[in-house]
Amino acid sequence: MTNTAPTPPQGKSPFLYVGIMFAAIGTVIALAATDAINGPTALILMIAPLWLVIPAVKAANRRAEASCAGKGEVNRRYLRRVAMFTSFYLATLALMKFINKDFDPAIELRTFLALLPGLAIAGIFWSIGRLIVEQTDEFIRMLTIRQSLWATGFALSAASVWGFLEQADIVIHLDAYWWAVWWFFGLGVGAVINRIQYGTWGAV
Known part of the structure; x- marks a missing residue:
């Protein structure tokens, strides 16, 4: 009887995609914060990095299935949901920008x-x-x-600090949707802390 060694995970690391995504998002945020680009332009530029969520989760699924066969169904459902909502976000954002720019829709629309x-x-x-x-x-x-929890604490702390700086006329105003972006960035912070304390990154 022969023992079969586990198949090593193939393809790129999910953290390569996540790192590129956060680097791109951070660059856009920095450009918006310094008035190098305006808010609507920054929002449009955020679209491309968000697509990296899909290959990142796929890569994580491949690694999970290679190391622990049969336990990837939860992650596959998660991937399908995130891919669906991300696609919906991109499509509706593009539609909103197109209609508001080229038409004069009623307030209800x-x-x-x-x-x-x-x-x-x-x-x-x-x-x-x-x-x-x-x-x-x-x-x-x-x-x-x-x-x-780390993401929530990170985003709410950033929102609180920025809000008081804004009230003191030290920094520019940021639209509220940026705090969701910071929450997703905080997931990366939580993953790094998981890695340091427990030797593994987590599932998100």
Whole structure:
């Protein structure tokens, strides 16, 4: 009887995609904060890095299945949900920009179009919540919750500090949707802390 060694994970690391995404997002935020680009331009430039979520999760799934066969269904469902809501976000954002730029829609239509991208981001938050609920590995669930808590603390702290600096006329005004961006950035912070304390990154 022969023992079969586990198949090593193939393809690029998920952290390569995540690193590129955060670097791109950070660059856009820095450009917006220094008035090098305006808010609408920054929002449009944020579209491209968000697509990197999909290959990052795919790469993470390949590694999870290679190291622990049969336990990737939860991550596959998570990937499908994130891909669906990300695609919906990109499509509705593009539609809103196109209609508002080339037409003069009524307030009701503008309100409806403005709600759609925000609801798509809310869908991504829901997807992460479902990942926590459906995760059967208690250790991975704990890591995911830790990531979410770090992200929440990071985003709310950044919003509080920035808000007081803005009130003192020290920094520019940032639209509220930027704090969701900082929350996703905080997931990366939580992953790094998980890696330092527990030797593994987590599921998100």
